[in-house]
Amino acid sequence: MGLMTAAQYRASLNDGRVIYWGGEKITDVANHPRFQVPIAVACRDYAYDDPELEPIITYRTEDGTTAHRVYQVPRTTEELEMRLELGRHMSIVGGVTGVYMALLQVKDRLSAISPRFAHNIERLYLYARDNDLRAAEVITDAKGDRSKKAHEQHDPDMYVRIVERRNDGIVVRGAKLHITGAALVHELVVMPTKSMRPEEADYAVAFSIPVNTPGVSIINRSFAPAELNEFDYPASARHSMPEGFVVFDDVFIPWDRVFLAGEWQLAGAFAAALGLWERTLGLVIAHHEAEVMTGLAQLVSEQQGKDRDAHIQDTIAELICYTETIRMGIDYAVRHYESTPDGMLHPNILGINVTKYYYASHFHEMVKHLQDVAGGLVITLPEEAELRHPEAGAYLRKYLATGANTDIELRMRVYTLIRDLTADAYGGWNLVTALQAGGGLKAQRIMMARTFDMGHARKAALQAAGVKR
Numbered sequence: 527m528g529l530m531t532a533a534q535y536r537a538s539l540n541d542g543r544v545i546y547w548g549g550e551k552i553t554d555v556a557n558h559p560r561f562q563v564p565i566a567v568a569c570r571d572y573a574y575d576d577p578e579l580e581p582i583i584t585y586r587t588e589d590g591t592t593a594h595r596v597y598q599v600p601r602t603t604e605e606l607e608m609r610l611e612l613g614r615h616m617s618i619v620g621g622v623t624g625v626y627m628a629l630l631q632v633k634d635r636l637s638a639i640s641p642r643f644a645h646n647i648e649r650l651y652l653y654a655r656d657n658d659l660r661a662a663e664v665i666t667d668a669k670g671d672r673s674k675k676a677h678e679q680h681d682p683d684m685y686v687r688i689v690e691r692r693n694d695g696i697v698v699r700g701a702k703l704h705i706t707g708a709a710l711v712h713e714l715v716v717m718p719t720k721s722m723r724p725e726e727a728d729y730a731v732a733f734s735i736p737v738n739t740p741g742v743s744i745i746n747r748s749f750a751p752a753e754l755n756e757f758d759y760p761a762s763a764r765h766s767m768p769e770g771f772v773v774f775d776d777v778f779i780p781w782d783r784v785f786l787a788g789e790w791q792l793a794g795a796f797a798a799a800l801g802l803w804e805r806t807l808g809l810v811i812a813h814h815e816a817e818v819m820t821g822l823a824q825l826v827s828e829q830q831g832k833d834r835d836a837h838i839q840d841t842i843a844e845l846i847c848y849t850e851t852i853r854m855g856i857d858y859a860v861r862h863y864e865s866t867p868d869g870m871l872h873p874n875i876l877g878i879n880v881t882k883y884y885y886a887s888h889f890h891e892m893v894k895h896l897q898d899v900a901g902g903l904v905i906t907l908p909e910e911a912e913l914r915h916p917e918a919g920a921y922l923r924k925y926l927a928t929g930a931n932t933d934i935e936l937r938m939r940v941y942t943l944i945r946d947l948t949a950d951a952y953g954g955w956n957l958v959t960a961l962q963a964g965g966g967l968k969a970q971r972i973m974m975a976r977t978f979d980m981g982h983a984r985k986a987a988l989q990a991a992g993v994k995r
């Protein structure tokens with residue numbers, strides 16, 4: 527019980543979990559070369575001995591203990607703001623552990639239908655907090671034919687479902703795809719990916735289980751090879767995290783780990799709550815990346831002596847507008863927070879969805895602006911090995927110079943980061959991730975339509991048209 531060290535976290539991953547990667551069934555997850563970068567990323571959240579990080583990543587619980595701040599239920603605006611600050615200092619594994627906020631957000635509504643399941647949420651949240659565990663957000667189903675409901679699919683396992691109800695629990699089957707960090711957490715928090723109808727009741731299932739539960743297998747992939755040179759891959763070499771297909775092959779879930787087992791009316795509430803917290807963290811990361819992209823556009827322009835050109839300044843203005851709109855959207859959502867009946871604060875739902883939609887739908891355009899300003903060297907710049915080579919390096923130093931005192935290494939670092947962020951391993955991954963992670967554009971359109979005050983807008987339109995009602 528209590529906070530774990532990074533070494534304890536690493537060791538905890540060798541618990542018999544079934545993990546596939548690179549055509550291999552991996553038993554020694556903690557030491558396998560494929561997992562070294564992702565584990566190092568996750569270990570940053572256990573750096574409690576770092577005096578600068580410690581006040582940001584820990585908090586005092588109501589019980590007087592110290593826990594990771596990802597478990598802090600925001601009850602004041604300061605706590606909500608600290609949660610966003612935490613997002614700037616946390617790995618994606620810590621980020622997805624925020625799934626407990628989504629569970630706690632629906633707890634009161636669940637309590638009205640099933641006090642027993644609501645109590646499971648409370649108990650498993652405390653268990654995870656007090657043991658300093660990490661959890662994955664396990665929601666997106668295989669889905670099969672998108673035009674068909676869960677129970678209409680050619681194979682009934684296209685959405686995770688209950689195949690057996692027993693006195694001591696339920697048995698589930700199906701698969702959840704794309705699950706961030708699934709192989710590197712302790713708990714799989716599983717919930718429905720969409721609203722369910724009465725005939726889909728077996729698909730309205732939510733629960734949390736340890737990753738090593740019998741019948742669970744995780745098939746991994748990542749955008750980054752196991753080892754990458756940090757000079758040539760400044761983003762990919764540091765951020766790699768596998769996503770996993772999480773397969774549930776007739777997995778037994780005891781009742782004390784179940785949150786939903788047929789209560790179809792609440793399936794959508796779980797999905798919506800998770801979407802809100804996922805999108806909030808996604809925006810914190812998006813804002814940071816937008817700021818970096820803007821800075822890169824400025825640096826690359828300065829290096830080439832074109833930063834005073836009106837066309838370049840116009841392009842950079844687009845990037846500034848993008849960055850600041852995301853920041854203001856996050857600020858708005860925190861200032862105009864909402865709360866659950868038991869006093870938990872969460873960011874404004876409309877504000878987060880509008881901002882996530884804006885960020886995702888403009889991301890590719892911003893990449894285009896940065897690549898337009900930067901030029902072809904984004905993808906043709908030679909690598910560090912050539913810079914260090916005595917003969918090839920001399921040519922690079924001559925022909926990459928843009929003046930008498932050009933810092934060639936800096937120039938190369940700016941270009942390699944632009945390539946890695948927008949046109950290579952991490953960059954390719956990010957082009958899709960911006961659109962899909964946290965739910966695709968349609969998911970935000972649905973939430974915007976649900977939460978926008980259309981009554982007010984209609985009234986304003988009628989008044990403007992001269993209709994008095």
Ligand SMILES: Cc1cc2nc3c(=O)[nH]c(=O)nc-3n(C[C@H](O)[C@H](O)[C@H](O)COP(=O)(O)OP(=O)(O)OC[C@H]3O[C@@H](n4cnc5c(N)ncnc54)[C@H](O)[C@@H]3O)c2cc1C
Pocket residue numbers: 622663664665666669672673702703704705706707769958959962963964965966967968969
């Ligand atoms: C890097 C990454 C990390 C992720 N991490 C996680 C995670 O940790 N946990 C998790 O649960 N999920 C995760 N996801 C999954 C993510 O939430 C989904 O990819 C996203 O919700 C879209 O679902 P999909 O991929 O099944 O695409 P689809 O649902 O097929 O959507 C693709 C397009 O099809 C459209 N579409 C869908 N259904 C219909 C229909 N019936 N009619 C017409 N058009 C339709 C959509 O609007 C969209 O435009 C991750 C995804 C990525 C890329």
